[in-house]
Amino acid sequence: MKKAGETFHRMVRKALSRFSARRAPAATAAALAGAILSMLPLTGRAQYPTSGRLFTLQQSGPVSNRLNVVIFSEGYTTNDLANHFLADATNAMDNLFSYEPYQEYQNYCNVYAIAVPSINSGSTHPYYLTTNNTFFGSSYDPAYDYIITLPATGLVKMTNLVNSLLPQAGLPVVLVNDVLDGGGGGVADVISRGAGQREILCHETGHTLGKLQDEYDYGYPDLNLNIVTAAANTSQTTNPISWSAWITNGTPIPTPVNTMPAGTVGLFAGANYQTTGWYRPQEDCMMRTLGSPFCAVCSEALVKAIGQKARVPDNGNPATNGIITFTNLQSQLFSIIEPQPLTHNLANQWTVNGTPASGATNLTFLFSPGQYTNGNYTLKVTVHDPTLLVRTDPSNYLGGSLTWKLSVNVYQLNLDNIRLTSAGGFTFRASGNAPYGFVIQGSSNLMNWQALATGSLSGGLYYFTNATATRGSYYYRARLQP
Numbered sequence: 276m277k278k279a280g281e282t283f284h285r286m287v288r289k290a291l292s293r294f295s296a297r298r299a300p301a302a303t304a305a306a307l308a309g310a311i312l313s314m315l316p317l318t319g320r321a322q323y324p325t326s327g328r329l330f331t332l333q334q335s336g337p338v339s340n341r342l343n344v345v346i347f348s349e350g351y352t353t354n355d356l357a358n359h360f361l362a363d364a365t366n367a368m369d370n371l372f373s374y375e376p377y378q379e380y381q382n383y384c385n386v387y388a389i390a391v392p393s394i395n396s397g398s399t400h401p402y403y404l405t406t407n408n409t410f411f412g413s414s415y416d417p418a419y420d421y422i423i424t425l426p427a428t429g430l431v432k433m434t435n436l437v438n439s440l441l442p443q444a445g446l447p448v449v450l451v452n453d454v455l456d457g458g459g460g461g462v463a464d465v466i467s468r469g470a471g472q473r474e475i476l477c478h479e480t481g482h483t484l485g486k487l488q489d490e491y492d493y494g495y496p497d498l499n500l501n502i503v504t505a506a507a508n509t510s511q512t513t514n515p516i517s518w519s520a521w522i523t524n525g526t527p528i529p530t531p532v533n534t535m536p537a538g539t540v541g542l543f544a545g546a547n548y549q550t551t552g553w554y555r556p557q558e559d560c561m562m563r564t565l566g567s568p569f570c571a572v573c574s575e576a577l578v579k580a581i582g583q584k585a586r587v588p589d590n591g592n593p594a595t596n597g598i599i600t601f602t603n604l605q606s607q608l609f610s611i612i613e614p615q616p617l618t619h620n621l622a623n624q625w626t627v628n629g630t631p632a633s634g635a636t637n638l639t640f641l642f643s644p645g646q647y648t649n650g651n652y653t654l655k656v657t658v659h660d661p662t663l664l665v666r667t668d669p670s671n672y673l674g675g676s677l678t679w680k681l682s683v684n685v686y687q688l689n690l691d692n693i694r695l696t697s698a699g700g701f702t703f704r705a706s707g708n709a710p711y712g713f714v715i716q717g718s719s720n721l722m723n724w725q726a727l728a729t730g731s732l733s734g735g736l737y738y739f740t741n742a743t744a745t746r747g748s749y750y751y752r753a754r755l756q757p
């Protein structure tokens with residue numbers, strides 16, 4: 276926890292530095308789309324214990340296979356919790372999912388709210404010398420009244436709530452009940468419910484979820500923050516470049532600004548608060564200017580971060596553990612469940628022993644044992660995300676597979692090779708698969724059958740001999756023993 280706190284404070288220090296030279300541009304009004312949850316009727320403290328109360332805002336799949344976003348209440352009294360916390364949390368969720376690439380992958384996310392009561396409403400503002408007694412102890416920064424941070428004790432409280440209520444939390448968001456714009460990112464998003472929430476939340480999630488670094492500078496190389504490790508969206512070198520898969524041949528490296536078509540991915544000088552020594556992928560990006568779209572490289576990193584939490588597919592039916600044995604010719608339907616990106620489909624392919632089954636690209640596959648000889652088979656479905664947002668995914672965060680072990684052991688007999696014997700009788704042969712033996716039966720009318728012999732295959736074969744000729748028509752059959 277200490278280490279996490281230090282990381283958080285380092286992020287805050289970076290964020291603080293940024294605003295010493297430039298305030299964020301005015302944000303657009305938050306889009307308050309989506310259903311507002313009904314107000315809670317009870318307001319007593321018992322409804323909101325300090326041990327936290329968990330609410331579900333969106334459940335798209337199992338917690339084990341989703342990015343679980345958890346929104347904590349900060350600076351909400353019990354009355355505030357009853358009156359508008361869930362509505363505020365829903366607005367925050369809708370704000371996040373209104374911005375790409377979060378929007379495209381919102382079905383890869385579950386969203387929860389954890390309500391904990393504060394004594395006072397709002398956050399602390401040292402700038403105005405106002406102090407509020409709140410659950411996590413959040414505070415705006417004293418210099419610009421913009422950066423919101425939690426003390427180490429607040430981060431411990433957050434961790435304890437996560438551990439007790441939702442250990443699978445993947446993106447913690449501390450929602451501060453204060454209408455003044457502000458926030459921070461790193462270990463957790465800290466975000467007010469001000470009008471600029473959408474842009475700030477999506478930017479800070481770039482830090483917290485995508486582990487992205489800031490792409491802006493201050494126009495002069497004045498800051499030495501001792502950042503030594505590049506993120507997915509920053510580079511200290513002109514070769515190699517971690518996002519080279521996005522750079523078209525012929526693009527000048529480094530890439531001069533204001534010379535390339537909009538959207539060009541290259542290597543632009545200036546990132547991590549420095550004008551030199553650090554490079555960014557595109558001229559502009561959400562990690563550089565609040566409200567701009569994420570650049571291709573940041574977007575790719577965020578999509579992979581979501582995919583890493585929400586491994587596809589979810590599960591299969593029947594279950595994949597154990598061996599599924601086929602002893603008769605009845606077909607079996609196999610199926611999978613997978614989350615659905617908003618505007619494109621995942622690509623599925625079913626294979627049997629590594630060979631793609633023709634046309635088997637859906638969520639289900641019908642396995643017909645009669646099409647296979649007896650033996651063991653591996654049935655596998657591979658899921659691939661063909662999104663154009665990702666070009667490099669060596670860990671295959673966006674794909675996955677499920678495997679079933681099958682054993683085809685169908686019991687059946689063939690009767691053939693009828694031959695006359697020199698003694699005037701005849702023989703015929705039984706072959707196939709009959710581990711529990713069989714009975715040879717005879718009938719003159721196909722209705723009344725009598726047992727003539729019991730047999731079992733030897734080396735896969737059995738010969739029945741009728742020593743003397745039988746007059747007229749007579750019928751033979753073999754019945755498998757169960």
Ligand SMILES: [Zn+2]
Binds near residue numbers: 508557562571
């Ligand atoms: Zn970027």
